[in-house]
Amino acid sequence: MIGFLRGTLASKHAPSLVIDVGGVGYELDAPMSTFFKLPAVGETVMLHTHLQVREDAHTLFGFFSESERALFRSLIRVSGVGAKLALAILSGISVDEFQRCVQAADTSVLVRLPGIGKKTAERLIIEMRDRLPDLGVAPAVPGGIGVPGEASAVQEAVGALVALGFKPQEAGAMVRKLPSEGRTAEDLIRQALQGAAK
Template sequence: MIGRLRGTLIQKSPPWLMVEVGGVGYELEAPMSTVYELPELGREVTLFTHYAVKEDSVALYGFLTERERRLFRDVQKVTGIGAKIALAILSGVSVDDFARLVAMSDITALTRIPGIGKKTAERIVVELRDRAAELGGVGGPVAKGQPIPADPPSEALIALQQLGYKPAEAAKMVKDAFEAGDTAEAIIRKALKAALRT
């Protein structure tokens, strides 16, 4: 089991990251909540990890905080939710906001997260409401920074599509959110916030 990695951030193509540890490059998939806070390429980063083994694949997921990793694991206990939707949840709302939406049984807001339909949102509320106060557990960030990608709009477009948005929908979200000087993370953050408001 790989529980934590500390090494050099050498690649970042949301939601994919690569961290070099002792000469070995570990490829991880991470939620946008983690990507937003990553340092620049070439800097040291520490990530909490979740190692998943399936019949036909092995995957490694990375999180800046233990709270994110715990929520990622907790929501997958809900019937019908896998890693992709768990990442979309963390990319669309903070751990605290998600816990609040569950506690308030806010089905409408939950369905604005990519991949979550009404039935899934209802299952989330039913299965997690009693534990809303403890969702995500405790813990703080272990690294901070401000990355500067080469082509922010294109990077944001790809990331939104990987989060489950259709190409045309993702393109419109990027177009509406983009302002000169924005990083990809800023574009994605604004696009996701706007999607949750509509």
């Protein structure tokens, strides 16, 4: 099992990134909560990892904090929640807020996340209630540098939202209603997700 990777951030195109560790490029998928905290390409980064092994693929996931990874691991054990949906949940809600929703049995926030209907939200609350004590909460760390160019930032933001489970038309509408001048893709994705959660 690969517990963490520390190396040079070689590329980042949400939701995927590549870390160069001693000349080997490890490709990872990560939630937007992690993307917002990544340094600039070429700088050193350390991410906690989870390796998913299936018959057709070995997929590595990266997380900025251990609490994010712990929540991801708990989520994928819930019936009907796969890795893609778990990443979408982590991209749209913080570990703190998710804990609050589960403790208060509040489905209203969860159903605003892509791919989460009322039944799935209720199942998450029931199945996650006993697992919450295992999740630590890490403080937020500022950071994140985007890709220059308004057009490429919009395209990257739309692509990331589609990868997180939004329909292409829905993702396009979410991003295009935001002012894009001088904004990075990470800015646009963050604002689009915040708007979807309201």
